[in-house]
Amino acid sequence: MNFKKTLLALAITATAGTAALADVKIGVSLSLTGPGSGLGIPKQKQLTLFPKTIAGEKVELIILDDASDPGKAAANARRFVTEDKVDVIFGSSLTPTSAAITPIAFEAKTAQVSGAPIAPQGDKESFVFRLPQGFAVMGHAVVEHMKKNGVKTVGFLGYADGYGQGWLGSMGPLLEQAGIKMVDVERFARTDTSVTPQALKLTAVNPDAILVVASGSGAAMPQLALAERGYKGKIYQTHAAATPDLTRIGGKTVEGTFVVSGPALLGDQLPDSHPSKKQAVNFVTNFEKSFGPNSRNQFAGHAYDFQIAMEKVIPMALKSAKPGTPEFRMAIRDGLENMGRTVFAHGVMNWTAKDHEGYTLETGVMTKVVDGKFIVQ
Amino acid sequence: MDFSIASILMLDGVTNGAIYALLGLATVLVFTVTRVIFIPQGEFVAYGALTLAMLQTGKIPGTVWLLLIMAALAALMEGVARWRHNGNPGRALKAALKILIFPAIVSGLSVWAAPQQFSLWVQAALSVAIVTAFGPLVYRVAYQSLESSPPLVLLIVSVGVHFAMTGLGLLFFGAEGFRNPPFWDERFNLGPVAVSGQTVIIFAVSLALIVLLWLYFERSLRGKALRATAVNRTGARLMGISSHSAGQLTFLMAAFIGALSGLLIGPTTTVFYDSGFLIGLKGFVAAVIAGLSSYPGALLGALFVGIVEAFGAFWASAFKEVIVFTIILPVLLVRSLRAGHSDEDH
Numbered sequence: 001m002n003f004k005k006t007l008l009a010l011a012i013t014a015t016a017g018t019a020a021l022a023d024v025k026i027g028v029s030l031s032l033t034g035p036g037s038g039l040g041i042p043k044q045k046q047l048t049l050f051p052k053t054i055a056g057e058k059v060e061l062i063i064l065d066d067a068s069d070p071g072k073a074a075a076n077a078r079r080f081v082t083e084d085k086v087d088v089i090f091g092s093s094l095t096p097t098s099a100a101i102t103p104i105a106f107e108a109k110t111a112q113v114s115g116a117p118i119a120p121q122g123d124k125e126s127f128v129f130r131l132p133q134g135f136a137v138m139g140h141a142v143v144e145h146m147k148k149n150g151v152k153t154v155g156f157l158g159y160a161d162g163y164g165q166g167w168l169g170s171m172g173p174l175l176e177q178a179g180i181k182m183v184d185v186e187r188f189a190r191t192d193t194s195v196t197p198q199a200l201k202l203t204a205v206n207p208d209a210i211l212v213v214a215s216g217s218g219a220a221m222p223q224l225a226l227a228e229r230g231y232k233g234k235i236y237q238t239h240a241a242a243t244p245d246l247t248r249i250g251g252k253t254v255e256g257t258f259v260v261s262g263p264a265l266l267g268d269q270l271p272d273s274h275p276s277k278k279q280a281v282n283f284v285t286n287f288e289k290s291f292g293p294n295s296r297n298q299f300a301g302h303a304y305d306f307q308i309a310m311e312k313v314i315p316m317a318l319k320s321a322k323p324g325t326p327e328f329r330m331a332i333r334d335g336l337e338n339m340g341r342t343v344f345a346h347g348v349m350n351w352t353a354k355d356h357e358g359y360t361l362e363t364g365v366m367t368k369v370v371d372g373k374f375i376v377q
Numbered sequence: 378m379d380f381s382i383a384s385i386l387m388l389d390g391v392t393n394g395a396i397y398a399l400l401g402l403a404t405v406l407v408f409t410v411t412r413v414i415f416i417p418q419g420e421f422v423a424y425g426a427l428t429l430a431m432l433q434t435g436k437i438p439g440t441v442w443l444l445l446i447m448a449a450l451a452a453l454m455e456g457v458a459r460w461r462h463n464g465n466p467g468r469a470l471k472a473a474l475k476i477l478i479f480p481a482i483v484s485g486l487s488v489w490a491a492p493q494q495f496s497l498w499v500q501a502a503l504s505v506a507i508v509t510a511f512g513p514l515v516y517r518v519a520y521q522s523l524e525s526s527p528p529l530v531l532l533i534v535s536v537g538v539h540f541a542m543t544g545l546g547l548l549f550f551g552a553e554g555f556r557n558p559p560f561w562d563e564r565f566n567l568g569p570v571a572v573s574g575q576t577v578i579i580f581a582v583s584l585a586l587i588v589l590l591w592l593y594f595e596r597s598l599r600g601k602a603l604r605a606t607a608v609n610r611t612g613a614r615l616m617g618i619s620s621h622s623a624g625q626l627t628f629l630m631a632a633f634i635g636a637l638s639g640l641l642i643g644p645t646t647t648v649f650y651d652s653g654f655l656i657g658l659k660g661f662v663a664a665v666i667a668g669l670s671s672y673p674g675a676l677l678g679a680l681f682v683g684i685v686e687a688f689g690a691f692w693a694s695a696f697k698e699v700i701v702f703t704i705i706l707p708v709l710l711v712r713s714l715r716a717g718h719s720d721e722d723h
Contacts, residue, residue, distance in 0.1 A: 187694045192646070
């Protein structure tokens with residue numbers, strides 16, 4: 001009985017498999033529930049606007065929830081490569097869940113486009129393409145702005161975690177090249193009860209500018225402490241602080257702060273000279289038309305950028321192979337690596353064999369807090 | 378480092394130390410009476426500060442619903458336990474209602490008061506009332522049935538309660554932090570040091586609370602009953618002191634101290650749903666310095682922790698927490714050498 005059932009199921013899958021062979025299949029694993037849902041749900045929303053066909057070929061999205069759980073993400077990836085035989089995987093939203101997909105995608109020689117920063121070791125890197133901007137790209141915009149405004153000395157006040165460390169590591173060489181001296185490095189934690197000692201030390205050194213590396217509402221606290229100690233120089237914040245929470249907590253104190261940001265959310269405000277303006281405006285208007293005013297969100301932007309990449313790469317891959325075949329999967333991977341300079345909503349992407357992070361230095365935009373809003377400089 | 382920097386650091390350290398002192402006192406209090414190492418002490422701090430932040434925005438804080446759910450659960454447990462114990466449904470119902478009544482009143486009051494935008498002081502009092510009501514309920518639900526278990530079991534329960542409370546905090550307050558308005562917006566200049574009104578309030582309230590606790594334990598009958606339970610549980614029970622109500626009363630006081638600390642610290646820092654843990658842990662370090670038994674010891678230990686933290690953050694901010702938590706090692710070493718072998722709780 002059971003054997004018969006299995007046979008029947010096999011037969012059905014076999015026929016279904018051949019029927020669907022012509023479609024391009026994209027496996028999407030996102031954190032739609034659990035602590036990472038705030039990052040996953042916007043991506044899913046944006047994917048509802050994904051085109052049904054690309055270059056005349058039907059595109060099928062298989063969207064699964066990984067519940068912010070790496071184990072579930074790995075199971076999803078396993079399903080994508082064994083049952084669905086997808087041509088490319090998009091996911092996930094968090095670093096741990098994305099990292100869980102990587103070895104499985106590598107094993108099946110399927111490209112993974114990750115919505116979270118991950119750093120796989122060795123060969124696995126060759127099948128992973130990242131959508132979030134790296135520290136160096138954003139750091140470049142910060143350092144350029146400092147150079148232009150005559151900043152000679154910089155103090156660093158950042159989270160004592162991976163985010164702070166990543167920025168610290170990237171800023172060192174960038175500042176050195178620009179001839180700016182990093183005079184003091186202080187660290188703090190989001191849950192600290194006081195940043196006064198660090199602020200004291202920094203104001204005693206009194207650099208021309210201080211770079212605060214923190215996120216959301218945690219980014220306001222060090223700035224309040226610096227203001228209390230009477231620091232009068234420029235204060236820079238990173239793109240993780242470019243949220244309304246900075247001004248909600250910081251109020252008047254954060255006025256005049258320079259905050260580096262990706263272009264995607266700025267939409268209309270971008271100067272015409274910024275290459276991403278058209279895509280950013282397009283993303284913001286379409287997203288807000290579907291999901292209401294002020295619903296724009298950087299994570300949805302990554303899904304939008306994924307769509308741009310697919311619209312460019314799938315036609316390229318179709319020239320050399322049929323969807324559903326290992327050759328097509330490989331062609332997609334090669335396509336991502338060789339698609340050249342591509343304008344995303346989040347910046348200008350140029351993935352190469354050496355660089356799977358890929359954003360060019362045109363990406364970062366400097367904004368300034370004026371009346372509680374981020375105004376492009 | 379010159380004198381002005383040292384004095385500012387000193388002030389910062391002593392201010393934070395005053396908060397750690399309150400939490401250290403609560404930790405000592407809970408441990409001596411119930412033998413529970415109360416890790417979630419810090420969660421009450423975050424709950425207090427964030428409940429006030431929610432009231433400030435005119436919303437009903439999620440803690441109110443949690444309070445109602447917890448109260449219903451505790452009442453059910455109490456009712457069933459009483460009923461099975463003496464088979465009298467009337468008395469069981471009465472016992473259940475007794476647990477339910479205070480949380481119900483507080484919740485009703487909060488639901489009514491939340492959208493009215495009362496003054497900061499009224500909202501602060503309400504926040505303290507909400508969070509304080511959690512104390513006995515946490516004891517009833519998590520600890521009471523395990524009362525006579527060894528401290529290790531109680532510690533494991535504490536870890537569980539800590540994770541549950543942090544997770545629920547994330548659910549109710551969200552991942553972003555809040556900063557409350559100061560209660561007293563005034564600045565005093567004492568030489569190089571600028572003392573804010575909030576700092577004065579922190580010192581005044583901490584001192585007042587310590588004096589009140591001392592009076593309570595020295596002068597009131599209930600306080601003496603708690604002390605008796607702390608010294609000898611069985612003996613106290615033989616004298617007619619219920620260990621259940623002693624435990625609930627202790628947790629009530631611990632929650633009250635936690636909530637109050639949350640209000641004190643809310644205007645000086647950004648409080649997140651998970652901020653409480655580290656604050657509570659530093660209070661715990663202070664309590665350990667005092668051997669989990671001496672109140673004045675915990676006070677001194679807390680001030681010491683605060684000052685070490687401030688100077689540690691100034692000299693090597695990346696290693697601040699390492700420095701703070703490493704001082705526990707020599708303390709433990711000295712304690713174990715001095716005390717010799719302890720036969721307590723083996």
